[in-house]
Amino acid sequence: MTTLKIVNLHVSVEGKEILKGLNLTVRTGEFHAIMGPNGTGKSTLSQTIMGHPAYEVTSGHIYMDDQDLAELSVDARARAGLFLAMQYPSEIQGVTNAEFMRAAINARRPEDDPINVMDFINKLDEKREFLSMSEEMAERYLNEGFSGGEKKRNEVLQMMMIEPKIAILDEIDSGLDIDALKVVSRGVNEMRSDDFGTLMITHYQRLLTYIVPDFVHVMMDGRIVKTGGAELAQKLESEGYAGLRNELGIDA
Ligand code: ADP
Ligand code: MG
Numbered sequence: 431m432t433t434l435k436i437v438n439l440h441v442s443v444e445g446k447e448i449l450k451g452l453n454l455t456v457r458t459g460e461f462h463a464i465m466g467p468n469g470t471g472k473s474t475l476s477q478t479i480m481g482h483p484a485y486e487v488t489s490g491h492i493y494m495d496d497q498d499l500a501e502l503s504v505d506a507r508a509r510a511g512l513f514l515a516m517q518y519p520s521e522i523q524g525v526t527n528a529e530f531m532r533a534a535i536n537a538r539r540p541e542d543d544p545i546n547v548m549d550f551i552n553k554l555d556e557k558r559e560f561l562s563m564s565e566e567m568a569e570r571y572l573n574e575g576f577s578g579g580e581k582k583r584n585e586v587l588q589m590m591m592i593e594p595k596i597a598i599l600d601e602i603d604s605g606l607d608i609d610a611l612k613v614v615s616r617g618v619n620e621m622r623s624d625d626f627g628t629l630m631i632t633h634y635q636r637l638l639t640y641i642v643p644d645f646v647h648v649m650m651d652g653r654i655v656k657t658g659g660a661e662l663a664q665k666l667e668s669e670g671y672a673g674l675r676n677e678l679g680i681d682a
């Protein structure tokens with residue numbers, strides 16, 4: 431089992447404190463969801479976990495098992511089995527989608543044991559078909575000219591190819607029509623195993639009817655303010671964040 435453990439995390443961006451003492455533990459085998467209003471720091475959390483340099487950890491720790499992530503580069507975090515599907519995936523010119531995935535897979539393997547090329551191609555064909563993606567998308571430059579929905583689908587393809595231990599999916603549902611949402615959800619559900627855990631960040635309860643989480647966390651003002659099961663997402667949908675603020679006595 432692998433455990434991502436976030437302890438009393440404080441993070442500042444450009445000198446402004448965004449995360450204010452966040453605690454969260456995600457283990458392989460578990461599906462977690464974070465919901466929260468816009469601007470509350472959800473993407474800040476995901477970028478900080480991956481080690482984006484703009485996000486300064488001013489106190490607290492993020493551990494993967496016994497390893498403090500503060501000591502690991504972005505690449506080393508990926509090698510350790512972390513994966514981030516960004517809210518706004520970036521376009522990378524000159525690197526094809528397939529090349530990117532092969533490099534990412536090999537980065538997690540011993541240097542003298544890269545994935546066999548035929549094995550890679552077969553796996554890519556299988557996952558691509560599972561996600562109803564065209565063959566041609568693998569040969570395009572990474573995210574270049576991809577529509578919003580294609581980018582999200584492609585993040586899930588990358589996840590299925592790279593097989594991380596813990597995947598952080600930042601608004602994997604944003605901008606998707608219902609068919610694309612079903613495909614993306616199918617991909618995430620297919621990952622369910624004792625060796626995989628995920629932290630899904632979403633605004634909408636809708637995603638969580640397709641991917642049923644084991645835990646739902648509500649984040650407000652840089653902290654987790656409430657944790658429950660899948661039913662918490664439904665409660666939020668009907669009562670809104672205002673209802674929860676009232677219940678918890680948090681000022682708006
Ligand atoms: P959420 O994902 O919950 O909508 P974000 O983490 O994107 O929230 O943003 C939280 C706050 O941090 C916002 O006030 C946002 O403007 C600020 N912020 C996040 N990232 C950056 C950045 N790279 N540069 C400047 N401000 C940022
Ligand atoms: Mg946002």
Ligand code: MG
Nearest residue numbers: 472473474517
């Ligand atoms: Mg965000």
